[in-house]
Amino acid sequence: MSEKNIKGKVYLVGAGPGDPGLLTLRGKYLLQRAEVVFYDYLVNKKLLKHVPDTAELIYVGKKGGGLHAYTQEGINQMLAEYGTSGKRVVRLKGGDPFIFGRGAEEIQELVKEGVDFEVVPGVTSATAAATYAGIPITHRGYTTSVAFVTGHEATGKQESTVAWDKLATGAGTIVVYMGIKNLPIITSKLMEHGRAPETPVAVVRWASTPNQRSVVGTLATITDVVREAGIAPPALVIVGEVVNLRDTVDWFEKRPLFGKRMVVTRTREQASELVSLLEENGADCLEYSTIHIEPVDDYSLLDNAMQNMSSYDWILFTSLNAITYFFKRLEATSQDSRILAGCCIGAVGRATADELLKHGIRADLIPEKFTGAGLAESLLADDMSEKHVLLPRAEKAMETLPEMLEDAGAAVTVAPIYRNVPPQGRKDELREELVDGNIELVTFTSSSTVTNFLTMIDAANEQELHQLLDGVKIAAIGPVTAETVRKNGLTVDIQPDNYTIPDMVAAIMDYYRPDAT
């Protein structure tokens, strides 16, 4: 294809205010198909997970007042260049591209260069900040109008293009973007032009993110309140009687785990349930995939067993990964689940049993205690002597289950089908978070997450380990994991009665309940 025939396009996409859930479906669709993505400071980096690995990512942030990496003209030109080179370019902009976002300036340049474009609106930070701070931006009983204003231009001089004199009493709710630096001027102008000094005002920083902070005052007091609280940009100023409704409507900051940074140590493949349950309740999760799961080199033991499935009385699944790798191997060897027809099936817990159901298999046995020992105890309620048991599992795992069964006379085939390896990378980031004291809680969902976490933080000695983890709470999913924590000289603060992810999250919430004793 000649270059002339390839036509690029630039998509200006509103990234929303911060919460990655507030991206539009259209925005997500475009990110998933992008070849180049330009993003800036206010865009939540979590959104970049939608972008294909092959895409080029270009940071063009103009971090508040500091040194500008790129000028607006530079960005405009780069967009046009990439657009004319035939690429699908997404220009991701905080909030909405056309609300104090200079989106139109970028488009003017694209038009000049003959580049096709499309604009996708986003949730602007004003509505998000108000909503996430529990302030309905309009309310029949309070105000029928709202104005969005930039505070950037409010200087002591007379030339401001914002008609503060008319706004002061002309708009019910006034939301000021970029207004922190000039807050003293803005508030005095509003009062000077007739807005009552006792008018309530809220200031919301990093709205809709786990770092959200909001303070409330009045036109007369808010400057001092903001200074004392140390609130810096990015923040929005919301002026108007609706601020009073916050007492009733506030919800985001009231979520039980709000503002608590938690480390989730789990395999990348399995982290999502734990992370989404914690985040749902307000926690700020840092995901570290301390385990990386790999296939083993040699499947001959499993292959042999699969050939002779009819000679087995039981097959036991003690982890989600065992199920995944068992069925992968079944498929790779051109077989299917019918080979399990004559066999009883045991699952270590509810999650494993549910995973089996996804493959059309209903477990015959789920123990009351979701551990290897629990599974062995349940099996031993029947006579296991002479019984043939297949245990496809991790290369390294606890021997309790096979040993208990063998002691009872069973013949157990342990077939290693996957292994856990600690991944490299992001070590330094984790250490830094710990050194800075930013971590509230670390969660462990298996013994190997504990050992791999400790390998990752790489403390020189026990003293340093205790220093790093000083004040950090530890949650362990069950007794085996908890034991591993203790063996490493650490204390378990939270442990659920049932060894499931939802129960662990419930135990964490219980721990942080304000009235918990």
Ligand code: SAH
């Ligand atoms: N186009 C953006 C606004 C860009 S101007 C939008 O539609 O939201 C930058 C200003 O937006 C910041 O100075 C701040 O006042 C506000 N802002 C953006 N994101 C914010 C957030 N998450 N919390 C509070 N204010 C935010």
